[in-house]
Amino acid sequence: MNRRNFLAKLTHFFSLALGALIALPVFRFLLESLKEQSDSSWVSISSADANIATDEFVQISFKRLVQNGWTRQLVEELVWVRKKADGSFIVFNPHCTHLGCAFGWNSNSKEFQCPCHGGKFDRDGKRIAGPPPRPLDRYETKVENNVLKIGKLMKA
Amino acid sequence: MKIARILRMPGEWFENRLGLKTSAQEFLQEPLPDKIGWAHVFGSMLLILFLIQLVSGVLLSFVYSPSPENAHASLRYLSEEMKGGAWLRGIHRWAAYLTVAVLGLHLLRTFVYAAYRKPREATWIVGVLLLLCVLAFAQTGFLLPWDQMAYWGTEVTIRIISTAPLLGPKIGLLLRGGTTIGSFTLSRFYSLHTVILPLITVLLILAHLFLIRRYGVTAPWSNTEESVPRNTPFYPFQTVRDSAAMLVIVVIVFFLAALLPAELGNPADPSDNSIVPRPDWYFLFLFQLLHYFQGKWEVIGTFVLPNLGILLLLLIPFIDRNPSRKLSRRPVAIILLVFAICSWGFLTYAAVVQRPEEKTKQSPRGLAVSRSERVKRPSEVGGIYVLKQRCLECHAMTAAGNRPLQILARNQFPSGGSWLKDHLEKNGRDASLSNEQVNELMSVLQIVTDDHPHLLYTIPRPVRFGAHTFYTNFCINCHTIDGQGGKKGPDLTIRPLRSKEWHIQHIRDPQSVTPGSKMQEFPDFSNAEYSALADYLLYLHLP
Numbered sequence: 001m002n003r004r005n006f007l008a009k010l011t012h013f014f015s016l017a018l019g020a021l022i023a024l025p026v027f028r029f030l031l032e033s034l035k036e037q038s039d040s041s042w043v044s045i046s047s048a049d050a051n052i053a054t055d056e057f058v059q060i061s062f063k064r065l066v067q068n069g070w071t072r073q074l075v076e077e078l079v080w081v082r083k084k085a086d087g088s089f090i091v092f093n094p095h096c097t098h099l100g101c102a103f104g105w106n107s108n109s110k111e112f113q114c115p116c117h118g119g120k121f122d123r124d125g126k127r128i129a130g131p132p133p134r135p136l137d138r139y140e141t142k143v144e145n146n147v148l149k150i151g152k153l154m155k156a
Numbered sequence: 157m158k159i160a161r162i163l164r165m166p167g168e169w170f171e172n173r174l175g176l177k178t179s180a181q182e183f184l185q186e187p188l189p190d191k192i193g194w195a196h197v198f199g200s201m202l203l204i205l206f207l208i209q210l211v212s213g214v215l216l217s218f219v220y221s222p223s224p225e226n227a228h229a230s231l232r233y234l235s236e237e238m239k240g241g242a243w244l245r246g247i248h249r250w251a252a253y254l255t256v257a258v259l260g261l262h263l264l265r266t267f268v269y270a271a272y273r274k275p276r277e278a279t280w281i282v283g284v285l286l287l288l289c290v291l292a293f294a295q296t297g298f299l300l301p302w303d304q305m306a307y308w309g310t311e312v313t314i315r316i317i318s319t320a321p322l323l324g325p326k327i328g329l330l331l332r333g334g335t336t337i338g339s340f341t342l343s344r345f346y347s348l349h350t351v352i353l354p355l356i357t358v359l360l361i362l363a364h365l366f367l368i369r370r371y372g373v374t375a376p377w378s379n380t381e382e383s384v385p386r387n388t389p390f391y392p393f394q395t396v397r398d399s400a401a402m403l404v405i406v407v408i409v410f411f412l413a414a415l416l417p418a419e420l421g422n423p424a425d426p427s428d429n430s431i432v433p434r435p436d437w438y439f440l441f442l443f444q445l446l447h448y449f450q451g452k453w454e455v456i457g458t459f460v461l462p463n464l465g466i467l468l469l470l471l472i473p474f475i476d477r478n479p480s481r482k483l484s485r486r487p488v489a490i491i492l493l494v495f496a497i498c499s500w501g502f503l504t505y506a507a508v509v510q511r512p513e514e515k516t517k518q519s520p521r522g523l524a525v526s527r528s529e530r531v532k533r534p535s536e537v538g539g540i541y542v543l544k545q546r547c548l549e550c551h552a553m554t555a556a557g558n559r560p561l562q563i564l565a566r567n568q569f570p571s572g573g574s575w576l577k578d579h580l581e582k583n584g585r586d587a588s589l590s591n592e593q594v595n596e597l598m599s600v601l602q603i604v605t606d607d608h609p610h611l612l613y614t615i616p617r618p619v620r621f622g623a624h625t626f627y628t629n630f631c632i633n634c635h636t637i638d639g640q641g642g643k644k645g646p647d648l649t650i651r652p653l654r655s656k657e658w659h660i661q662h663i664r665d666p667q668s669v670t671p672g673s674k675m676q677e678f679p680d681f682s683n684a685e686y687s688a689l690a691d692y693l694l695y696l697h698l699p
Contacts, residue, residue, distance in 0.1 A: 008392035014399030018204065021406050022211060025247060028240045029215045069219070070226070070233030
């Protein structure tokens with residue numbers, strides 16, 4: 001290898017090292033930002049013996065303390081709640097699993113109907129019609145000291 | 157063989173259309189005069205530093221929020237909550253410092269080699285404009301952290317700009333966006349720092365590079381251009397030095413950033429005038445200059461001399477008519493150089509030596525409402541706990557109360573701690589007051605008898621007890637809250653929000669939630685005290 005080739009190789013090596021070095025903080029930062037942060041803390045949404053008719057859906061709004069970057073905000077959220085005959089609860093996230101539109105409960109036909117693209121779900125969240133790819137998303141639920149709490153969002 | 161040909165096709169297509177390879181080769185084969193060497197790597201170093209600033213600046217802007225309410229909080233979040241955030245800020249700051257330093261060397265080298273002479277005057281002028289851009293970057297970036305030093309330093313800068321004759325006051329107004337530094341100042345500086353200056357700088361860099369290519373690199377120490385053989389191609393003989401130097405400077409920046417991350421002071425507080433603003437190291441000489449020109453001569457230091465300096469720099473290629481490039485034949489240039497370096501060195505040294513003692517805050521002091529809309533200091537919040545315990549059985553805080561004895565009000569304020577102690581020993585039921593309790597009472601009584609006792613009414617009981625615990629135990633020795641307390645630990649006034657359980661666990665055993673924490677363990681508080689301390693900390697962090 002002559003001097004010229006050696007210096008050329010050295011330039012290539014230095015340039016590669018430079019590129020790698022500068023990429024280091026960039027990837028470190030971007031990877032950190034790509035981490036999905038799921039909020040798995042339990043939130044109280046209602047009193048468990050509140051006036052909820054068995055096997056009928058009601059919409060309940062509650063406030064969740066959301067950490068948004070360096071601020072914390074109380075954000076109002078909605079859920080669809082059904083009390084089962086055995087006293088346990090089913091809580092659905094109010095967004096259609098197709099493209100996230102808000103759906104409504106049709107108490108005559110006993111089904112959830114999404115106005116955007118005609119998605120329909122039955123009372124257990126199973127898809128009946130339309131384009132949705134999966135059943136409705138549910139929250140984990142528990143009753144503690146007579147308070148209904150929801151936890152992690154479970155996607156089927 | 158066929159596959160290889162097909163694989164090459166897209167490359168050939170692009171090469172035929174764009175000719176990038178050909179122009180890159182032309183660029184790389186540029187013949188350089190002999191004797192080009194390590195002294196010529198500063199330009200490349202500046203280029204890589206600028207690239208680092210672009211990249212790290214974009215990443216910073218992913219988090220930074222340019223408003224007075226959020227700027228400081230967002231950077232604190234970046235530095236303390238995000239992994240690698242402190243490093244990122246450190247990189248941006250150290251690359252800035254080193255840009256100024258390397259720029260100085262680059263300027264020095266160009267001057268020593270007299271590389272600014274005909275036909276390269278324009279290259280030099282563009283270079284000086286780039287220098288001004290770098291200084292403008294430094295000055296606008298200085299405000300963005302929105303800490304005390306940023307706020308008060310920028311106040312001084314804008315005042316200096318405003319002293320310029322004719323347009324000065326108008327430019328000051330435009331920069332500040334009003335009569336005081338606020339939202340508009342911050343958003344304008346942000347826009348300058350992240351949009352306007354980068355655009356101008358990129359254009360100037362392109363012009364600088366274009367001009368360097370057009371006229372070639374000056375042959376060192378030779379008076380004529382023609383006599384110097386040019387048979388060293390740029391690649392690889394100079395690129396190897398350039399890339400090595402670039403690598404070294406990047407490694408230095410990254411190491412310094414990891415070792416000494418950028419500091420973040422307390423959030424800007426317009427009502428706190430205890431701050432003595434000081435510029436970063438590269439502006440210290442200008443700062444020191446102001447000491448020598450006062451009164452009506454001030455404008456000499458703030459406007460005339462700096463601008464004369466810039467003008468001189470710009471005009472050097474036209475003033476310098478000396479035909480020789482050898483330093484030994486350029487006495488005027490040598491004198492000028494020595495004078496410039498000595499005066500810069502002297503002024504910077506003088507500024508470092510004369511660093512004033514930081515004013516200590518009077519503590520405890522009465523509450524000025526402009527300082528904070530809420531009472532936060534441990535002695536004040538804790539004071540109301542002691543006040544309720546010891547005083548309110550007999551006294552009322554306002555005239556509205558119907559307590560049997562005196563109203564705690566202005567003009568009836570006890571004149572000193574010993575008086576208070578005596579008074580309580582004579583009249584109080586529980587006679588013994590510790591010194592801390594006396595201090596707490598003294599500081600809270602100042603608020604009670606001030607115009608703003610209502611600020612105390614809304615503080616919940618656990619918070620009062622927590623502050624009392626904080627003040628009378630070990631916490632205050634290390635932690636500052638709203639300007640009161642020791643400096644060993646972090647200031648607790650502004651912190652990212654955490655849960656109560658986190659704080660309790662952190663006080664009990666800091667290592668368990670913050671590995672590597674320097675704080676000692678406090679396993680012996682009662683449960684009520686832990687809970688109250690956490691309540692007090694959360695109270696400090698309320699929006």
